[in-house]
Amino acid sequence: MYYFNEKEIVVPGQLLADDPKKSGPGTYVLGGKVYAAQAGLPKLRDGVVVVIPLKGPYKPEAGDWIVGVVTDVKPSSIEVDLGGYLTAVLKYPERQGPPQGLTVGDVIYARVKSSNIRGIFLESEEMKKLTNGIIISMTPARIPRLIGRKGSMIALLKKETGCNFWVGRNGLIVVSGKSSEGEFAAISAIRVVEKEAHSQGLTDRVAALLKSAKGRNHDDREQGDKAN
Amino acid sequence: MMTESKEIKLIDEEGRRVDGRRPDELRPIRIEAGVLEKSDGSAYIEVGRTKIFAAVFGPREVHPKHLELPDRAVLNCRYHMASFSVDERKPLGMTRREIELSKVLREALETVVFLEEFPRTMIDVFVEVIQADGGTRTAGITAASLALADAGIPMSDLIAATAVGKVAGTLVLDINDIEDKYGEADMPVAMTPRRNSIVLLQLNGRMTSEELKKALEMASQGIKKIYQLQIEALKKRYSVVSLEE
Amino acid sequence: MSLSTKSPKTSPIKIMQNRIYELLKQGKRIDGRAPHEVRPVSISTSVIEKADGSAMVSMGGTKILTGIKVETGTPYSDRPNEGVFTVNAELLPLASASFEPGPPDERAVELARIVDRCIRESRAIDLEKLVITEGEKVYMLYIDIYVLDYDGNYFDPAVLSAVAALATCKIPRYEMRNGKLERVEGESMKTPIRTIPVSVMIGVIQDRLLVDPSPMEERALDTSVILGYDSDSNIVSIQKNTPGLLSLNMMEQIIELGSKKAEELRSILVEAVGLGS
Numbered sequence: 001m002y003y004f005n006e007k008e009i010v011v012p013g014q015l016l017a018d019d020p021k022k023s024g025p026g027t028y029v030l031g032g033k034v035y036a037a038q039a040g041l042p043k044l045r046d047g048v049v050v051v052i053p054l055k056g057p058y059k060p061e062a063g064d065w066i067v068g069v070v071t072d073v074k075p076s077s078i079e080v081d082l083g084g085y086l087t088a089v090l091k092y093p094e095r096q097g098p099p100q101g102l103t104v105g106d107v108i109y110a111r112v113k114s115s116n117i118r119g120i121f122l123e124s125e126e127m128k129k130l131t132n133g134i135i136i137s138m139t140p141a142r143i144p145r146l147i148g149r150k151g152s153m154i155a156l157l158k159k160e161t162g163c164n165f166w167v168g169r170n171g172l173i174v175v176s177g178k179s180s181e182g183e184f185a186a187i188s189a190i191r192v193v194e195k196e197a198h199s200q201g202l203t204d205r206v207a208a209l210l211k212s213a214k215g216r217n218h219d220d221r222e223q224g225d226k227a228n
Numbered sequence: 229m230m231t232e233s234k235e236i237k238l239i240d241e242e243g244r245r246v247d248g249r250r251p252d253e254l255r256p257i258r259i260e261a262g263v264l265e266k267s268d269g270s271a272y273i274e275v276g277r278t279k280i281f282a283a284v285f286g287p288r289e290v291h292p293k294h295l296e297l298p299d300r301a302v303l304n305c306r307y308h309m310a311s312f313s314v315d316e317r318k319p320l321g322m323t324r325r326e327i328e329l330s331k332v333l334r335e336a337l338e339t340v341v342f343l344e345e346f347p348r349t350m351i352d353v354f355v356e357v358i359q360a361d362g363g364t365r366t367a368g369i370t371a372a373s374l375a376l377a378d379a380g381i382p383m384s385d386l387i388a389a390t391a392v393g394k395v396a397g398t399l400v401l402d403i404n405d406i407e408d409k410y411g412e413a414d415m416p417v418a419m420t421p422r423r424n425s426i427v428l429l430q431l432n433g434r435m436t437s438e439e440l441k442k443a444l445e446m447a448s449q450g451i452k453k454i455y456q457l458q459i460e461a462l463k464k465r466y467s468v469v470s471l472e473e
Numbered sequence: 474m475s476l477s478t479k480s481p482k483t484s485p486i487k488i489m490q491n492r493i494y495e496l497l498k499q500g501k502r503i504d505g506r507a508p509h510e511v512r513p514v515s516i517s518t519s520v521i522e523k524a525d526g527s528a529m530v531s532m533g534g535t536k537i538l539t540g541i542k543v544e545t546g547t548p549y550s551d552r553p554n555e556g557v558f559t560v561n562a563e564l565l566p567l568a569s570a571s572f573e574p575g576p577p578d579e580r581a582v583e584l585a586r587i588v589d590r591c592i593r594e595s596r597a598i599d600l601e602k603l604v605i606t607e608g609e610k611v612y613m614l615y616i617d618i619y620v621l622d623y624d625g626n627y628f629d630p631a632v633l634s635a636v637a638a639l640a641t642c643k644i645p646r647y648e649m650r651n652g653k654l655e656r657v658e659g660e661s662m663k664t665p666i667r668t669i670p671v672s673v674m675i676g677v678i679q680d681r682l683l684v685d686p687s688p689m690e691e692r693a694l695d696t697s698v699i700l701g702y703d704s705d706s707n708i709v710s711i712q713k714n715t716p717g718l719l720s721l722n723m724m725e726q727i728i729e730l731g732s733k734k735a736e737e738l739r740s741i742l743v744e745a746v747g748l749g750s
Contacts, residue, residue: 009466011459012340012377013385013422028342028384035422037342037382039462054466055269056380057287057346069486084570085288085349105487117298117347134492134503141380174488180501188505264622265534266569277522281621283567306566306574311617312524312540320561320617321576354567354574356621358538359521 002049004042009054011039016049026051054197058140058170060086060115066122067135067168070106073098080108080122082170083137088112088120090127100129107135107174109166130166133176134183138194140171145197146190153193153203160210161186185210236410238395245395246406247276254390254402254450259370259457261378261465267354269379271461273371276404277361282371284379287349295350300343302350305334307368309357329365336369336389336418336428342382351381362404363391366416369428374458378465386462387427388455389418392443394435399443401450415440417447421455424448490693497681504687509730511685511738516633516745518641526642526664528746530634532685534624536568539634541616541642545654548604548611556603558614560589562631569623583714587628588618588635590710591670591701598639599665606649614642614664625687628699628714632672633742639664640746668703671738672710673731675700677719682726684734691715698727702735 002022003015010016016027017034027049028037036042040053060066060082068080068088076094079087090110092099102108110127112120138146147154147167154165163177163186173190177183189206196202238246245251255276264270267283274280290296307329311318322330337353353376355368366389373387393403395411408414413433419426435443489503497508506512512533521527524540531537548555562585564572577585592598603612616635620627643661647654676686676694686694696717701710708728713719 009463011386011462012383013420014459026382028382030384030423035384037384038380039377039466040380053380055378057268085286087289105485105490107486107488130488132492133488135486135489139380180496180499184505264536264567266622266624267567270567279521281567285566285570288570308565308574310521310538310540310619311561311615312521312527312542315523317542317544317615320563352566354565356565356567356619358540358619359523361523 002044004049006041006043008042009039010036010042010051012036016042016051022047022049024048024050026053053141055139056141058082058086060088060112060120060170062112062114064112064169065109065167066112066170067107067109067130067166067172067174068122068170070102070104070108073103078102080110082120082168083172086120086170088122090122090124092124099124099127102129109168109174128166130174130176133164133166133174134187135172135174136187136190137171138173138190140169142194142197143167143169143171145202146173146193148203153206156203156207157186157189157210160207161189236406238407238410239398243398245400247404249400251398251400252446252449254453255404257454257457259374259461261374261461267375267379269375269377269381271371271374271378273367273374275363275367275402277359278363278367279357279359280364280368280371281356281358282368282375283354283356284351284372284375284381285354286351287346287381288352290348290350296348299347301341301346303334303338303341303343303353304350305330305337305353305355305372307333307355307357307365309360309364313357313360329368332428332430333365333369333372336387337372337376339427340373340383340385340387340420341376342384345382351376360405362406362408363402363416365428366390366418369418370454370458374462377462385420385422386455386458387418387420388451388458389416389428390447390450390454391416392447392450394433394439394443399439399446401446415443415447417444417451419448419451421452485692489689493690493693494678494681497678497683502683503689508681508683509734511629511734514630514633514738514741516637516742518637518746524638525644526638528634528637528641530630530637531622532626532630532633533687534622535620535627535630536622537627537630537634538619538621539616539631539638541614541638543642543644544613544615545605545610545647546613548608552600553608554604555600556598556611556613558592558598558600558616560585560592560616560618560635562588562618562620564620564623564627568620572620572623583712584620584627584631585618587672587699587701587710587712587714588616588631590712591632591672592635592639595668595670595701595703595707595709597636597666597668597670597703599667602665603644605647605654610647610649610654612644612647614639614644623688625691626674626685628674629672629685629738632670632701633738636669636671637742637746640666640669668705669739669742670701670703670709671735671742672699672701673734673738674698675727675731677717677723677727680723682723682730684730700728700731700735702732704739706732706735
């Protein structure tokens with residue numbers, strides 16, 4: 001027996017199911033029953049109840065792509081800030097010097113190699129130094145929605161704005177385009193995704209927003225010309 | 229104190245309290261989640277004229293590092309009052325009372341947060357009283373647990389709280405500042421309603437054991453109502469997120 | 474959520490530093506504002522009943538609460554015919570991950586002193602009207618400022634909230650009766666205000682200026698300066714509050730810009746507190 005509706009938000013302590021075997025991520029078992037451990041949307045996924053959080057901290061896992069800021073360069077390792085709360089480490093052979101000449105303040109896009117009691121370590125092989133763009137942050141819990149099913153949302157954003165996106169699971173995103181208009185349109189679309197992460201028809205609304213933004217930027221430019 | 233309590237009529241002939249409430253009536257309560265932008269979770273509560281902000285940061289790296297725990301997160305809590313929140317201006321800095329309340333609040337919150345999910349990190353809870361008119365610790369913990377839930381920190385339940393007092397020989401729910409000053413007893417109670425258990429309990433003053441039992445029952449009834457308001461506030465916070473057009 | 478204020482280490486992010494300047498040259502900013510545009514301001518007064526005066530001010534995402542408590546006391550011996558006021562500020566840890574609990578640090582003390590200077594040097598409060606008995610008893614105003622939410626530039630909203638709280642403060646009246654100081658029940662008076670000071674924070678990046686910086690911009694600035702102005706556009710206080718060079722050639726531009734923005738902020742303040750000038 002289940003006690004939730006997939007469209008309604010649940011809160012910590014809310015009863016979700018009475019079979020303890022159905023307890024998935026975002027839930028807990030008490031007295032043989034399953035309760036929500038976080039505020040979020042309840043779902044039945046692979047036979048267990050999960051709560052998809054709408055907000056919450058980033059928990060690094062091997063294989064995650066992250067965006068980070070270099071905060072320290074040591075003789076054989078580099079410290080990378082993952083958005084204020086977590087620091088990851090990128091190791092390199094001392095005799096080769098820091099990969100891609102990284103220095104403090106650089107932004108990188110990299111994959112998590114491992115995350116455990118020893119710390120968070122990044123892969124150096126696929127690491128990319130980002131040299132241009134605007135960096136923004138959003139709650140890590142909503143990053144999956146920004147990426148979209150099989151990358152559909154980010155593909156839409158790329159298509160409509162002509163910008164490149166580096167999306168970190170840790171909640172940092174770098175947007176880089178040819179014009180600041182395109183970047184601003186992309187950022188406002190990202191803000192819509194963040195705000196309305198789990199609403200119906202989100203993709204359509206983002207597409208409509210970007211189309212109208214294109215028109216508006218065009219108008220701005222014309223007015224600007226007149227003013228000059 | 230005894231002479232003063234005779235001057236102020238805490239319960240009138242009709243059984244009403246100084247602010248017109250019945251003995252088992254809560255003050256008007258307003259609760260909102262997600263009111264501050266820069267914290268990871270936040271809440272605001274008004275209970276009568278008591279006004280409090282709560283905010284949560286983390287889980288974040290522990291500073292200083294030697295305080296970190298290998299098997300769970302460290303929960304920090306600071307209860308603090310603005311200088312102008314009380315009748316007589318409170319000097320800057322933490323008083324002994326604020327230090328004690330920070331401790332009991334932290335211990336109450338620890339009972340519902342799944343700290344073991346975030347070893348070697350720290351979760352900070354800040355409770356800022358901007359106006360104190362009685363029941364600040366109970367309103368503060370109510371807001372703090374909501375701020376934790378707003379931050380997406382895994383927890384078994386929200387915590388709701390209120391105080392029961394004894395004024396002019398009568399047990400009264402959710403006592404205000406005047407009742408606290410001139411009454412005979414003040415008993416703050418915080419509970420996790422899901423488990424029907426107490427997570428904070430203090431008593432200042434005197435009650436008979438019969439009165440104590442009745443006072444706990446009254447508190448538990450009041451807490452159920454506050455709990456509903458908390459749940460509504462949290463759901464409202466997120467419905468804005470998911471339905472706003 | 475903010476990237477910049479959460480970072481424990483505050484060295485600038487290189488790509489943003491370049492970008493902020495590039496955008497400024499195009500007359501733009503990362504949050505979509507024009508270089509000389511302040512964020513929306515909202516002011517509500519008398520929000521704390523237990524304070525004699527109070528105001529909550531938000532400027533964009535930055536939120537400040539000021540409360541004033543009035544007490545009576547002895548004047549300073551060198552100013553026997555003047556009332557007393559003091560300004561305190563706290564950067565509450567709930568306002569930002571970069572603020573820590575504990576006694577006010579140098580940033581908080583600087584904020585308090587900048588607000589104090591704006592009010593004191595503009596002679597905004599007619600202190601001579603705050604005397605009960607010359608040389609013996611005067612009103613003492615404790616102006617306490619709390620930063621509740623820090624999203625860049627807490628200076629300008631702090632001055633706005635302190636002045637809004639002052640302008641709407643009800644000072645409880647006291648009288649000397651038979652050599653004893655007594656409260657005149659039910660009577661209060663308005664703060665005697667002579668001018669309405671406001672401050673404007675201006676950031677400098679190379680040859681460009683911006684006002685009311687966001688945290689990300691604060692980190693990218695070469696330097697910044699906070700100017701206080703009275704109602705007659707006199708400059709009443711200045712604080713260059715970050716390291717870095719401030720070119721002498723830019724001062725004229727800075728003073729003009731500040732004066733224009735001060736007027737804008739003052740009109741918002743005047744409207745909110747209902748002060749006709």
